[in-house]
Amino acid sequence: MFIDTSEIGHGSGQAFARAMVIFVMFGVILDSFELLAARRLYAAGGIFDRGTKPTYQRREGEAPDIFSSYTRFFSVLGVLDSFVTYRIFVGIICLQIAMAVFAVVAPVAAPYALALTICMRLVPMVRHGAYGSEGADHVLLIVLAALLTYYLAPSPLARRGVMWFIAAETMLAYITAGVVKARNHRWRQGTALTHILSTNLFKCPLFLEVFAERQKLNRALCRSVIVFECAAPLLVLLGPAGCLVFIVMGVVFHLSIAAAQGLNLFVFAFFATYPALLFTSADFARAVWGA
């Protein structure tokens, strides 16, 4: 629908960038509507109340490291927080939806919409720190920033570089997740999934019923996730056919996670990177294998 197949491995991938804009903006729209549906959490007394945010951000003696990475970065921008009241926050979320729709329906406006969306997506991070955020936020932000760079890039070479950058970060994401799982004995033994799906955060009785007494199924699933993630660079760099196999597996993988763990934003965040994977795969195959 969006991709001209004759462009695979040639040119600067404009159709691919367009497909990425559409996926990433659908992610932004979904996330914004979810934030609006849960907007009471951001008002006074809610868990994301602006008044309690400075307490989250303050370093709490020996606070674990994971919470301070955002804190340090955004403490520079902390002054903005005092201006972002609940009403303004809700207004910004509504504007995000408008910008995302604008980018989808009006390709010419995409760079402006991308720039504004990036600024507006930084606001919740400034306002709430790391609490309640997830990895998909980071993926979306990197893809948005890379796409903005794509539209600002002065030459086809630079635009191809952006495609390669997104693909490289995506492959790095999969292989890192795969290696970390391979080093974890619970993932190797096949108990990881039942543990994760037993937590309050990711509880899923439907899946737990299926997995509860099926140790072999658990082990097979855990190991296949490790193999799938570690195989990402190999399949992508083999060429478009291998890349398409990987993309199909990726679609199944992320939809399963969304169903089992409720992490629905990852679906759009990673789907947005797949056009870049396909473009880079063909580009690489042409350059290296002469395909």
Add this chain to the structure above:
Amino acid sequence: MFTSLLLSGMALYFALSVVNQLALIFGDLAGPHWWQKRLMQFRIQSRSLYLPMWTFFSWVPEANVSLFIRDRLVDGQLTPWRTVKYLYNPWLRVCWNPDRRREKASLQLSALLVALLGKATDLQSDAVFSWPSYSALRDYCMQLSPSPLSESRQFMIVKQYFASNLWPSEISFISPHLPIAGNALCS
């Protein structure tokens, strides 16, 4: 010129991302090799660069952290402990899951409070009540709708271990009774 700058910038960010992933996987301040320590130092020093940590779906919890609340009624009776959890539609959440950030934030705060209590030495009896994670959890629990005719509320954090049959769960923290303001209106 601009193209070269752009390509160099992206290459540099990607190279730093790779080092950050190596630090996530192999970095260890107390590790036996010098490079493990270096990687960890890099990770600590590069936080402000907003480098990605691509360890998606790899986290395997040792225990399930649960947040409970109970109310004390005006006649002194206590209601049973009830779990603070969000209700979701298992079929719908593949495409619509607006409460997941709230659930994650409350569990992160609970886990942080428990971790800090575990690390704290020479703790004064009321020091915990000034901690931000306690204040945030208290505020969060207090705004949940109370039972009718309740005058105060307690919250409790419980850890349920997956791997231990001997000690399957432990109470990690119980708050004092916190007065509920204006409950006549709420109920």
